[in-house]
Amino acid sequence: MLTIGPHLSIAGGYKKAGKEAVSLGANTFQFFTRNPRGGKAKALDPADVEGLTAIMQANGFGELLAHAPYTLNMCSATPATRDFARMAFKEDLLRLEQLPCRLYNFHPGSHTGQGVAAGIRWIVDMLNDELWPQQKTTVLLETMSGKGTEIGRNFEELRAIIDGVELQDKIAVCLDTCHVYSAGYDLVGNLEAVLTEFDRIIGLSRLRCVHLNDSMMPFGSNKDRHEKIGFGTLGIDTFERIVTHPQLRELPFFLETPQENTLDYKKEIDLLRLF
Template sequence: MRVGAHVSIAGGVDNAVERQLDVGGNCGQIFTHSPQVWRDPDIDDGEAERFRAGTRERLDGPWVIHSSYLVNLCTPKDDLRAKSVDSMQKEVDAAAQLGVEYVNVHLGAHTGAGTERGLANAASALDELDVPDGVTVLVESDAGSGTKLGGDFEHLATVLEASDQDLDVCLDTAHAFAAGYDLSTATGVENAVREFDDVIGLDRLKCVHLNDSKHACGTNKDEHAHIGEGLIGEEGMRAIVNYPDLRDVPLVLETPNEDGKGFAWNIERVRELREN
């Protein structure tokens, strides 16, 4: 079972390996810099080598780099598009430097341009990237609030089909739930997975952000809860982690650190829910 968490790179990206081990993870996710600002990754060769060696020797992998929250691939604004493409290029280059397989990105918001135009903008922006060998961009499912795209599986499928890049998908369970896919029961999980397979294809699913939700299905509200303690709940989480077609997909947690529970508690909870 590959399960881990989003951990900090404070003090050097190589520190993420030890932090992952400390919470009981064997794969995981990082930011290469603060996701709230436009900033380039600043990783020296020594850090990168220590990160690669630590990962190779001590973790199962994979790692995912999560792109900046400021990136908006759907935008109709030329300046924001240019910044977004530049930021993504820096992230895929950092992934190659670190030996990281995946760079994860939200499609963003069309801000009035409309769904069709926004999705076309996202596909063409991704096509501007020079993605190094061994790195794949994952488009992430979204909660779908406002003009944000990616809440509907069809949005993701449209971008995958329209882009010339070899793209895959990261499914966030809290986002999918917020967007209207009811994952709170075994039947709901079955229906959602089958729809994902029909619309996108399970072969394109390379990572699951495993998060419970503090808000109800279909509310478009994105706020994560501890595993089994949100509105997806224990039944839904158990169904997800044991669903046959999902058992080999890496699970990365972005659960909160509150109520005396952090990543270690949540990762252990996932392992308790997993049936051999």
């Protein structure tokens, strides 16, 4: 069965999010570890965590995905921004040890004028400082669209980060369909070529999940504007090829599409399960 879920708020607790996922026909979900714009994370309630675990076991859930706040920028030129990134990253990894979630996704960050090489050095240094051998969590670098001074606009930049990480079994990748299409990887015209390129540079064994997002923007625009599945420039046929592809179909898929409310996710989940 396709493992697919929406992005859900955990403001009401993890158990509530798990129940909501089930009501939407999902068997996984993504959540922000804290406010996406930063701030403190809510204290964990052991009973709430146990409730989520029970829901996952009863409903055959796949891997959940924790998402770091957007303000986590390991490679900023501003020391205070890097300090926040370190604090949030360290705290999130410790919290995830107490949750039934083993995947943690983050945007590599923006070098803010220092240059790609300098930005990658900052990221690698922080990962090497904060990852530890016994952690259960795999940290995922997200593929980015390439706007501004973003790092991760191509597979080579992600590979450079991976190569610098000492604990190789703790680092992998989340592929965002909107982002890679906007970055110039033609998922619509030649999905096979994109996967071959990914495998050659990074290795498909490091691909642990996929963000399923259509795009409001044209191919190669370097713009990050998500659209509902089938309503953007990627189109529904592309998503059918992605979720049924033999090298992708066993991965967990996560929707980050714009919705009026979470009930709208059900339409996309039901549609994608038809393929």
